[in-house]
Amino acid sequence: MSFKLWEFEYKQVEMRLDNGKILKGTAFDFDDKEDNDSGYDSISIKTAGGTFDIDENRIVSIKEIK
Numbered sequence: 001m002s003f004k005l006w007e008f009e010y011k012q013v014e015m016r017l018d019n020g021k022i023l024k025g026t027a028f029d030f031d032d033k034e035d036n037d038s039g040y041d042s043i044s045i046k047t048a049g050g051t052f053d054i055d056e057n058r059i060v061s062i063k064e065i066k
Helices: none
Strands: 011-017 022-031 043-045 050-055 059-064
Touching: 022 050
Parallel strands: none
Antiparallel strands: 011 022, 011 059, 022 043, 043 050
16 A cells, blocks of 8 residues: 655654554655665654654554644
């Protein structure tokens, strides 16, 4: 499934992961699948708990929050 992660760059997002965790924060960097060893697009998110780079195959849902 393609979430068009580049559309979330520099926005406040809520992301639900395949392990049940929910991340809320600012999406600040998109990497194309050709640039990742995993072969998946990814997006970086800065949360109160740290900074994470999440591959698209781990994302169950993502939405912009206000």
